[in-house]
Amino acid sequence: xxxxxxxxxxxxxxxxxxxxxxxxxxxxxxxxxxxxxxxxxxxxxxxxxxxxxxxxxxxxxxxxxxxxxxxxxxxxxxxxxxxxxxxxxxxxxxxxxxxxxxxxxxxxxxxxxxxxxxxxxxxxxxxxxxxxxxxxxxxxxxxxxxxxxxxxxxxxxxxxxxxxxxxxxxxxxxxxxxxxxxxxxxxxxxxxxxxxxxxxxxxxxxxxxxxxxxxxxxxxxxxxxxxxxxxxxxxxxxxxxxxxxxxxxxxxxxxxxxxxxxxxxxxxxxxxxxxxxxxxxxxxxxxxxxxxxxxxxxxxxxxxxxxxxxxxxxxxxxxxxxxxxxxxxxxxxxxxxxxxxxxxxxxxxxxxxxxxxxxxxxxxxxxxxxxxxxxxxxxxxxxxxxxxxxxxxxx
Amino acid sequence: xxxxxxxxxxxxxxxxxxxxxxxxxxxxxxxxxxxxxxxxxxxxxxxxxxxxxxxxxxxxxxxxxxxxxxxxxxxxxxxxxxxxxxxxxxxxxxxxxxxxxxxxxxxxxxxxxxxxxxxxxxxxxxxxxxxxxxxxxxxxxxxxxxxxxxxxxxxxxxxxxxxxxxxxxxxxxxxxxxxxxxxxxxxxxxxxxxxxxxxxxxxxxxxxxxxxxxxxxxxxxxxxxxxxxxxxxxxxxxxxxxxxxxxxxxxxxxxxxxxxxxxxxxxxxxxxxxxxxxxxxxxxxxxxxxxxxxxxxxxxxxxxxxxxxxxxxxxxxxxxxxxxxxxxxxxxxxxxxxxxxxxxxxxxxxxxxxxxxxxxxxxxxxxxxxxxxxxxxxxxxxxxxxxxxxxxxxx
Numbered sequence: 001x002x003x004x005x006x007x008x009x010x011x012x013x014x015x016x017x018x019x020x021x022x023x024x025x026x027x028x029x030x031x032x033x034x035x036x037x038x039x040x041x042x043x044x045x046x047x048x049x050x051x052x053x054x055x056x057x058x059x060x061x062x063x064x065x066x067x068x069x070x071x072x073x074x075x076x077x078x079x080x081x082x083x084x085x086x087x088x089x090x091x092x093x094x095x096x097x098x099x100x101x102x103x104x105x106x107x108x109x110x111x112x113x114x115x116x117x118x119x120x121x122x123x124x125x126x127x128x129x130x131x132x133x134x135x136x137x138x139x140x141x142x143x144x145x146x147x148x149x150x151x152x153x154x155x156x157x158x159x160x161x162x163x164x165x166x167x168x169x170x171x172x173x174x175x176x177x178x179x180x181x182x183x184x185x186x187x188x189x190x191x192x193x194x195x196x197x198x199x200x201x202x203x204x205x206x207x208x209x210x211x212x213x214x215x216x217x218x219x220x221x222x223x224x225x226x227x228x229x230x231x232x233x234x235x236x237x238x239x240x241x242x243x244x245x246x247x248x249x250x251x252x253x254x255x256x257x258x259x260x261x262x263x264x265x266x267x268x269x270x271x272x273x274x275x276x277x278x279x280x281x282x283x284x285x286x287x288x289x290x291x292x293x294x295x296x297x298x299x300x301x302x303x304x305x306x307x308x309x310x311x312x313x314x315x316x317x318x319x320x321x322x323x324x325x326x327x328x329x330x331x332x333x334x335x336x337x338x339x340x341x342x343x344x345x346x347x348x349x350x351x352x353x354x355x356x357x358x359x360x361x362x363x364x365x366x367x368x369x370x371x372x373x374x375x376x377x378x379x380x381x382x383x384x385x386x387x388x389x390x391x392x393x394x395x
Numbered sequence: 396x397x398x399x400x401x402x403x404x405x406x407x408x409x410x411x412x413x414x415x416x417x418x419x420x421x422x423x424x425x426x427x428x429x430x431x432x433x434x435x436x437x438x439x440x441x442x443x444x445x446x447x448x449x450x451x452x453x454x455x456x457x458x459x460x461x462x463x464x465x466x467x468x469x470x471x472x473x474x475x476x477x478x479x480x481x482x483x484x485x486x487x488x489x490x491x492x493x494x495x496x497x498x499x500x501x502x503x504x505x506x507x508x509x510x511x512x513x514x515x516x517x518x519x520x521x522x523x524x525x526x527x528x529x530x531x532x533x534x535x536x537x538x539x540x541x542x543x544x545x546x547x548x549x550x551x552x553x554x555x556x557x558x559x560x561x562x563x564x565x566x567x568x569x570x571x572x573x574x575x576x577x578x579x580x581x582x583x584x585x586x587x588x589x590x591x592x593x594x595x596x597x598x599x600x601x602x603x604x605x606x607x608x609x610x611x612x613x614x615x616x617x618x619x620x621x622x623x624x625x626x627x628x629x630x631x632x633x634x635x636x637x638x639x640x641x642x643x644x645x646x647x648x649x650x651x652x653x654x655x656x657x658x659x660x661x662x663x664x665x666x667x668x669x670x671x672x673x674x675x676x677x678x679x680x681x682x683x684x685x686x687x688x689x690x691x692x693x694x695x696x697x698x699x700x701x702x703x704x705x706x707x708x709x710x711x712x713x714x715x716x717x718x719x720x721x722x723x724x725x726x727x728x729x730x731x732x733x734x735x736x737x738x739x740x741x742x743x744x745x746x747x748x749x750x751x752x753x754x755x756x757x758x759x760x761x762x763x764x765x766x767x768x769x770x771x772x773x774x775x776x777x778x779x780x781x782x783x784x785x786x787x788x789x790x
């Protein structure tokens with residue numbers, strides 16, 4: 001008998017994927033350069049040469065049995081040490097290798113984090129707008145994802161709704177700053193208040209409510225924006241990181257879990273990651289890729305294009321009187337649609353070959369997401385089309 | 396609250412790992428070349444040069460955004476196609492890309508396979524002697540692993556015990572041929588009879604009982620041994636493969652699930668793998684490694700050393716009147732210990748710097764495993780020590 005949980009998921013097609021498939025099909029008709037595809041969050045800048053060089057040098061110079069041998073169950077010790085040292089140096093933290101566990105990207109990290117501290121019957125809270133893949137990450141671990149409605153003004157946190165929803169079943173709160181889809185960076189004030197609520201509620205309910213901090217966009221922060229290091233605000237923080245965006249290597253599947261050294265049972269949590277890994281058949285990310293990123297911890301791909309694109313798009317939207325919160329980072333922007341039904345809006349945009357994703361699946365109906373990880377030249381060509389689309393239909 | 400399932404696993408230390416740690420520590424004392432470490436199943440021959448060359452050429456020549464971009468959720472189509480074609484050509488099968496899903500090794504493949512067709516309350520049967528990691532692979536998926544006692548004569552299948560244990564809760568039977576730890580290859584007769592029982596019992600209980608075939612040692616088969624292709628015997632077979640042993644790349648984490656084209660709902664099963672993958676945060680093995688193995692499907696590392704080692708060890712054991720089933724493949728041998736308690740036997744062997752793993756955790760107390768993936772020169776030096784150990788203590 002096929003397991004219905006997974007079979008049923010097959011019929012629920014992702015809107016993002018549908019739009020992206022439309023873009024590909026349309027591209028074949030009219031040339032992909034004429035389709036203004038803002039659907040997918042796929043990094044568009046090349047990997048740094050240093051990463052490629054490091055991979056080649058490992059392949060050419062390291063003993064092959066060592067290079068291609070099994071990682072120990074807690075992943076490579078020298079890589080964990082390098083990650084800890086880089087974090088300490090950059091953010092003034094106190095991680096040791098015993099607080100780090102390498103994973104297959106942030107997805108793998110979140111899969112481990114939720115299994116560490118939640119099980120069937122537990123709830124994990126997240127804040128809209130949020131990355132819809134959190135649904136399978138959380139729900140297939142046994143716990144249930146609950147979504148706190150957005151703070152529409154600034155896409156920070158609506159604390160009234162949050163405090164209404166947090167309860168004795170809350171095992172963890174999952175945040176994502178800089179945020180997909182809003183591009184917003186949580187402020188010091190937001191994080192301070194969040195930590196206070198988590199401390200109070202942990203005490204009230206007699207168990208730790210963990211903070212799972214999903215940080216794949218940590219290195220994409222725009223000029224003048226202060227991006228506080230989340231783990232500094234709350235001891236019981238489990239950070240989930242990915243190199244997909246910082247090094248433009250999403251297909252390589254590499255990231256890590258970093259448990260705050262001050263977190264209760266911090267080392268035990270990391271050791272448990274090794275056991276979870278056995279159960280999900282993960283058994284460490286590729287050893288060669290662990291080694292290569294360990295040499296590229298303090299560099300990034302050239303991420304400046306994202307800020308350039310953001311400024312172009314933001315200014316155009318503001319000029320069109322489209323209500324938009326200015327992103328502090330990422331390669332997303334999340335404006336309010338000029339009609340109530342963002343799905344209708346998105347459908348109309350398609351007739352202009354503009355691929356915009358309605359905000360419904362991000363927990364914010366009436367908004368839409370643009371993923372501007374595309375060539376700046378193409379962004380420039382798309383803006384007059386965007387203007388025409390808005391003026392034709394809404395002005 | 397930490398999840399007890401995983402926390403409890405921390406105290407249950409693996410005997411193999413303990414022995415391997417002893418070997419490492421002892422090696423520091425007396426020189427690792429003087430420790431005869433038969434504990435770990437770590438390939439000891441280098442990766443084929445073609446694999447290294449392919450990796451380097453991908454890194455040098457492919458567009459980096461394509462090379463390091465996300466795999467589609469069902470893994471890379473050109474890789475799935477290449478795997479299907481290679482299997483068809485080598486084994487006269489009829490796989491299409493729609494029957495293949497790339498995973499992080501056989502561990503990842505089994506993690507997907509069990510989640511496809513079993514859930515809490517279901518049982519998965521396997522035959523002793525068996526690979527003890529099946530416990531976490533199965534038990535953490537929700538189902539329960541049940542172990543059928545060994546056929547001590549030949550390490551084929553004890554069908555009487557099997558038929559007693561199969562019942563309405565049996566969702567799948569998990570086999571591993573060539574087998575870790577016995578080295579035995581299941582015969583045509585065994586596989587034919589197994590298929591008959593599975594067909595009968597599927598009918599009797601009104602649901603398909605799947606055969607999960609774990610085949611990481613498929614390419615390590617010794618001269619004169621007939622190794623039948625398991626999927627040919629039973630339509631509802633889900634094959635789990637790993638390149639770890641055939642290409643000597645266990646740390647690269649690459650393998651696949653291949654669902655028999657004649658299996659009920661074959662394509663749906665593969666599509667469901669993509670959903671399971673989301674839930675466990677796997678999201679495809681590294682794209683570059685998928686691409687590199689796709690170019691090395693019909694080659695292997697030089698595996699001949701394993702047969703050389705087997706012959707040396709087997710002949711010595713037979714000469715010492717140690718009861719031993721001759722391996723047909725793998726790099727394991729599983730003789731009967733000359734005293735009832737194989738743990739005691741293993742402990743005594745340590746005083747000779749011989750690292751032999753007691754068979755208890757493989758479901759066969761009184762036996763011991765030797766993993767002879769070591770240099771032949773070292774095997775040769777170890778044999779007089781083995782003889783001395785046996786003669787001093789048991790003759």
